[in-house]
Amino acid sequence: MPGVDVVPLGESDLDLGMRLTDAEGWFRSLADWRRLLRLEPAGAFKARAGSEDAGIACAIAYDRVAWIHSMIVGTRFRGRGVGRALIEACLGFAASRAVPTVKLDSVLGVEPFYERFGFRVEFPSRRFHRDGGGSPADAEPLRPTEARALAAFDRGAVRYDRSRVLDALVREFPDRAFVVRDGPRIRGYALARLGGARSFLGPCVADPDDPGVAEALVRTVLGTFPGERFRVCVPGSHPATARLFRDLGFEEVKPSTRMWRGARLEEGRWAFAASSAEKG
Numbered sequence: 001m002p003g004v005d006v007v008p009l010g011e012s013d014l015d016l017g018m019r020l021t022d023a024e025g026w027f028r029s030l031a032d033w034r035r036l037l038r039l040e041p042a043g044a045f046k047a048r049a050g051s052e053d054a055g056i057a058c059a060i061a062y063d064r065v066a067w068i069h070s071m072i073v074g075t076r077f078r079g080r081g082v083g084r085a086l087i088e089a090c091l092g093f094a095a096s097r098a099v100p101t102v103k104l105d106s107v108l109g110v111e112p113f114y115e116r117f118g119f120r121v122e123f124p125s126r127r128f129h130r131d132g133g134g135s136p137a138d139a140e141p142l143r144p145t146e147a148r149a150l151a152a153f154d155r156g157a158v159r160y161d162r163s164r165v166l167d168a169l170v171r172e173f174p175d176r177a178f179v180v181r182d183g184p185r186i187r188g189y190a191l192a193r194l195g196g197a198r199s200f201l202g203p204c205v206a207d208p209d210d211p212g213v214a215e216a217l218v219r220t221v222l223g224t225f226p227g228e229r230f231r232v233c234v235p236g237s238h239p240a241t242a243r244l245f246r247d248l249g250f251e252e253v254k255p256s257t258r259m260w261r262g263a264r265l266e267e268g269r270w271a272f273a274a275s276s277a278e279k280g
Helices: 011-024 030-039 082-096 111-115 144-158 163-172 211-224 239-247
Strands: 004-008 044-049 052-061 065-073 101-106 120-131 177-182 185-193 199-206 229-235 251-262 271-273
Touching: 004 082, 011 030, 011 052, 011 065, 030 052, 030 163, 044 082, 052 082, 065 082, 101 111, 111 251, 120 239, 144 163, 144 177, 144 185, 144 199, 163 185, 177 211, 185 211, 199 211, 211 239, 229 239, 229 271, 239 251, 239 271
Parallel strands: 065 101, 199 229
Antiparallel strands: 004 044, 044 052, 052 065, 101 251, 120 229, 120 251, 177 185, 185 199, 199 271
C-alpha cells in the first residue's frame, strides 16, 4: 500500500476540487474554488497516495479563528490514513498562524473522526433552500464608501475580523450587497453571490433585538433576484435564526455539524447566516 504525501493544492488542481465537491453535492463553482485559493493559498492541500490524487482539505485563518473546509477523501482511499494526513496539515497551518480557535462544519456521521483530533460539537449548522421572488423590502444597496464601516460592524457582531473575505465578495458582486441603516449607522447587512447550481445568500448579520432588520435584508435579496435558486447556511445556536428562514418560505435540507477546537469562540446572536461553510 503506497504511503500518503500531502502537497499544496494549486490552480492546476481545480478540476480535482470540482470533481470531489460535485460528488458531495456541495454546489461549489469554479469561481468559488478560485476565490478560496486567492484568499488563502497557503492553507490549501491535497493528498497523494503513490501516483494518485487521494483527497483535499483547506483552511482559512482570521485573526482569532481558522476554518477548516473542503475536507474530502476519495472513496477508494478511505480508511488508509488520508484523512488524518489532511487534517494534520490543516491544523499545522492553523498553528502557524497562532490562532487560538479552529472551527469546521462536519458532514453528519463524521463527527467521531474530528473528535479524535480534539474537536467538540458546537451546534447544528442548518441549510435552507428557496427560489428568489416577492417584493424587495426596504434594505438599500451598500455604498462604495461604506466598506470600512461594514467591516467594523461585522467585526463587532461576530467577534473576529473577516474583512478580507467581505471585501472580496463585495468587489466581485457589488450589486449583491445590501444594508439597513439607522441614519448613518449600519444596523445589518446581507451579501449574496452566484454559485454553482444555487446562488448563496450570506453572510447576513443584523441586530438580533429587531428581527425586522434581518427579514428586510433577506426579502430584499430574494425580491431583487426573482427565480434565482438560493441556499443559505444558518447557525443553529439561536432558534430565532432558523425560524426567520422557515417563516420566509425556505425549505430546510440536510444539515451539518459545527465543531470547534481550542479556545471557545461564540460568534454571537447577530449572525443570521454564515458566509459559507468554507469561510465562516
